Amino acid sequence: MKSKHRVLIAIGAIILVLLLVFWSVIAEAQQVRPVLDGDTPVEDAGNRTVRYSTAGFYPVQGSGRSVMNMDPAWRFARGHHDGAWREDYRGDSAWQTVNVPHGLELLPVEASGGVNYRGEAWYRKYFQTPAGVKGKRLVLWFEGIMGKAKVWVNGRQVAEHFGGFLPVVADIGDAIRPDEGAINVVAVMADNGDDPTYPPGKPQAQLDYCYFGGIYRDVWLVATNKVYITDPNQTDRVAGGGLFFATTRLAENRSEAEVALRLNLANDTRRGASGRVEYTLVGPDGKIAASKTQSYSVAAGGDRTLDTKMTVRNPALWSPEHPNLYRLNVRVTDRRGVAVDGFMQRVGIRTVAFDPAQGFVLNGKPYPRKLIGGNRHQDYAVVGNALSNNLHWRDAAKLKAAGMEIVRNAHYPQDPAFMDACDELGLLVIVNTPGWQFWNEEPVFAERVYGDVRNMVRRDRNRPSVVMWEPILNETWYPEEFAGKVHDIVKEEYPFPGCYTASDSEAKGHEHFEIQFAHPALGEKESAAAHIDPEKVYFTREWGDNVDDWSSHNSTSRVARGWGEVPQLVQANHYAKNDYSSTSYDALYRAPVYHFGGTLWHPFDHQRGYHPDPFYGGLMDAFRRPKYSYEMFRAQNRRAEPMVFIAHEMTPFSPEDVTVFSNCDTVVLHTFVGPDTVWTYVRGRDCDTTGMPSPAIVFPRAWNFMKDKALSRSGRQGDAYILVEGIRNGQVAASQKKSMSRRPMKLELIVDREGVNAVADGSDLVTVVAQITDGNGMVKRLNNRSVRFAIEGEGRLLVPESQAAGVPLIWGEAPVLVQTTTTPGTVKVRAEIAGVQGDWTPHAAEIEFRTVAPLQDLIYMESEAERMEVPVAAAGNATTVGRRQSEDMLRQVEAQQEAFGEQR
Incomplete structure (x- = not known):
């Protein structure tokens, strides 16, 4: 009897366990239904917190996938450090603690001419194993590490990468300590020194831009189950890996659209897996626009690609004027209906085409005006390329506000946050592969270029903003067969309709490409008119620059903001309309229909390698303060709010x-x-x-x-x-x-946020501008004083060493960068005239703003964050180039820029 009783108790216990499992399955299955964006926190009615993609996707609650922000609290040191990859390395005790994005140093406001550090640098991050990741697949996802990079976790090398503009992705599940709270260390060696084996390849002292260094984009820790959606930049699948979304058909009356979906699933378990994939497409109005369910099975240790299509009735089409975005929720379940993976991506339904008789055709209709826009370098004052996500967003917002409709990503793939902004704000994009005026005959160089081309398409293929790919190396004398190869790679990676490639009309192999870069043919002006191919369309990739020669760089287009109103007017009129041989806004508008637009070189002032002066041709300076030419561009947008x-x-x-x-x-x-x-x-x-x-x-x-x-x-x-x-x-x-500005009486402060909240993630950057004004608030443009800033609360001032005594008032303004802490709260900035205070010294000013909590969990140790100090300004080279050699190199630069028609 006792034995029978024990059996009954055991059976009851088993039934109870099964019931608990059943209800947990039901509960999990219910909670993993697609979760939409919902409300985003706001500081006030005028600001919002922007939601950016993370490691190529947007996380969805209850999907079995999570993402954490690894940006805060990295120990950092420049130079070579023997054994710094080892888990037990103790030499980092005296290293500085920084947050990423990080750019090796605080730069002078004018940091051209090769003053930036070039060489080896090291990062080490201590962190505890997060809760709930034991038994999970763990991926460390770097948006960008500049130069040659190696990554170790707990002393085990997990990645090696060459190049600075595309993701570095590493599985670390076997290297991390699995128990919750266990301490791990990530070590990264980043070397931005000259190296001809990977693009750009050219010595930085010969480059017309600076790419600086460091872990200068975000870092994410992604946890998934062992059955998961792969990452396109990690899984080497032609036109595959991850999720591929494309609009394949749009009805002539726009009443319906067909979209193609391709999904790659992997199974890292020891047994086969099967279940369903559910796609839910949610429209801009929050309603479900289409859905699809698909069965799958994946063998143990294998992967599987699934293709399907959905029809969307009465689609809300994406365009620059109406950048309608859908939310595509992907949910992968096992055969019991339990979620094993999933995420959301923002997509747009649109078609593009290019026709010599119609120009640019969007959603089946010729575009009603020329596409005018600008090139964009990811370069900002003081921090170089280490922009926060919100700075990238503000750049896109400022370009949009200037009336621009297209951006050329010169000369490399841009930060995902910038691309997110282009999708949401309605900026068309030309995506470029890294490269500038350099070719290496060694086969490894070409192979790395081909890899970059594949990975830039894989990373950005789902974005509605991308309308053409530029896979060639900018202004480069490469072999003719190279052009055909990169064209074919793009077509392999994007086999759906709407894939277009572009090349210089003067470059070898240009005939392979659908779009030709050239200056417009107008009247008797020198042009490429004799080379016009009636089967092609044309676009001006760079216009507006007007230098005397490519060494001196004297120009009517290059004007520092502080030079005053007459030089600024000369620049604005040069860009608008001129009576000499130089492509202008007016010239592009008068161009034939087959020439559908052009991108200005360059909307922002930026630093350069081969010239001691920054590029001053921007519509805005390096802090994004506007010049007169910015207002000229704004005036061209007749669709915008009225302005004078x-x-x-x-x-x-x-x-x-x-x-x-x-x-x-x-x-x-x-x-x-x-x-x-x-x-x-x-x-x-x-x-x-x-x-x-x-x-x-x-x-x-x-x-x-x-x-x-x-x-x-x-x-x-x-x-x-x-x-x-x-x-x-x-x-x-x-x-x-x-009115004329009278006696300088006071300082006034502006927080430049473009309606976006500052985020307390330890990395966000906000520009605060001090203006000196008279009693009526008119800015005193002609003033030689300097401003000293102080800060209280949850922020740090990033002031370069060259401005330690005070930030000079240039054209009546003194800007400074503020970096947030990891604690949401108030930031108070005070500005006063630097130096001795007198009876009539203009009054000081104060301003406050609040920071908000980040949308992702931050992974860092409090003890590490406590080591954080204000970054120390520094600049210096690990390597130098002899002057005579440099001058010889400059002549080569000049020859190539002349050959590619940049005098126009």
């Missing part, structure tokens, strides 16, 4: 003529030059409307300092002003009023 901008500062040295930029139909200027003097400019009557949408408006002799002086001497300073009104539909739609 007075490109004149009313100083004693200002020109008598007053230039105004506006996108309004009629512009009226009121001034005090004569009694009730008014000038009216009517668009259409006063300009040729066949060119650029909004030419510069010049009101002759509308400013006179002596008239201002007379009013001021009689105590009537308030009567001395210029008022400009923009008229639309018979009503005043925009206005601006300017």
Whole structure:
């Protein structure tokens, strides 16, 4: 009886366990239904927290997959350190502690001419094994490590990588200590020294840009089950790996679209796996637009690629004006219905085509205007290429606000956060492979270029913003067969409709490519008109630069913001419309239909390797402070909110003529030059409307300092002003009023955020700008003082050593970078005039802003974060190049830029 009783108890226990398992399965199956974005936290009505992709996807709760942010608290040291890869290495006790993205050093504001550090650098991160990852597959996912890189976990090498612009992905499950709370160490060696075996390959002293160094993009720790969706940049599958989404058909009346889905699953277990894949496509309105279920089976230790299609009725199409994004939720379950993997990707439904008779065709219709945009280097003041995600977002937002519709990723794949912004804000993108004016005959170089081409397509193929691929090496004399090879690689990796490649029309093998880069053929101007292929379409990859020669770089297009209003006006008018042989905005608008647009070189000032001066040709400076040319670009967007901008500062040295930029139909200027003097400019009557949408408006002799002086001497300073009104539909739609700035009285502070919250992830960067103004708030542009900043709360000032005594006021402004901590809270910044304070020293200013919690868990040890100090500014080379050799190299640079038509 006792034996029978024990049996019954055992059976009961088994049944109870089975019931518990059953209910846990049901609970898990219920909770893993696709979770949508939901509400994002906001600081106030004007700001939001942007959600960025992580390791190529957006995490979904209850999917069996998690992602954690590894950016905070890395120990760092430059130079060679024997044995720093070892788990038991103790030489890092005196190393600096930094957060990534990190760029090796704080740079001078002008860091061109090879002043940046080049050579070996080391990072070590101590962290505890997170809860819930035991038995999971663990992946360390670096968005970018510059140069040659090796990665170790607990002394075991897990990755080696050559190149700085694409992901470094490593399985670390066998290297990490599995028990929760166990301490692990990741060691990274990053060497950004010159190396001709991988692209760009060219010595940095010969480059027209700087790529700096370090772990300069985000780092993620991804945990999945042993049955999982693969990563396209880790799994070497042609046109495969991970998730592939493409719009394959759009009805002529746009009533429905067909999308293709390709998914790669892997099984790292010792037995076969089977189940279902569920796709749920959620529209911009939050409603399910389409869904599909597919069965799968994957052999033990193998992988499987699944193809299917979905039809979407009445799709909300993606375009620059309406960048509609869908959320594609992917859920993989086992045969019991339990989730084993899944994530969300943001996708857009759209088709693109290029036609010599119609130009650029989007969603089946010719685009109604020329595609005008800009190139983009990932270069920012002080931090080099180590931008935070929000800085990348703000760059995209500023380009969009300038009226740009297309970005060329010069000369490498850009940060995923920048690409996320382009998708969401509606910026078309040309994706480039890394390279600039360099070819190495050694086979390893070409093989690494081919790998880069494949991986850039695999990384960015699902983005609606990407409309063409540029797989060639910029301005390079490569072998002709190379051009055909990279063209074919792109087509292999993207076998669906809508894949287009581009090349210089002057380059070897250009005939392989659907889109040709050239300057527009206009009248009697020198052009590529004799080489026009009627079967091709044309685009200007770089326009606007106007140097005397490629060594001196004197130019009407290169103007530092602090040089004042006349040089800025020269730049703006040069970019807008000129009467000499140089491609302008107006020239692109007048180009034939087969020439569908061009990208400006370059919207932001940036640092250069082979020249001591920064590139000053930006519409904005290195801190993204606007020049007059930025306002000229804004005025070309007739679809945007009405705007007027007075490109004149009313100083004693200002020109008598007053230039105004506006996108309004009629512009009226009121001034005090004569009694009730008014000038009216009517668009259409006063300009040729066949060119650029909004030419510069010049009101002759509308400013006179002596008239201002007379009013001021009689105590009537308030009567001395210029008022400009923009008229639309018979009503005043925009206005601006300017007066001469009088006595400098105070500092004022601006937080440049573009409506985005600062995130307390230890890495986010915010630009704070101090302006010196008179009592009425007019900026005193002509001022030689410096500003000293101080900070309280949850932030750190990043001030280069060259500005330790004070940040100079340039064109009336002094910008500084603030880096957040890992604790959400208030940041208070104070600015005062540097140096001895006198009775009449302009008043100091203070401003506060709040930081918000990050959307991902941060993985770091508190004891490591406590070592964090304000980064030390430093600059210096590990290697040097002899002057005579450098000058010989510069002549080679000049020859190549001349050969590729950059004088235009």
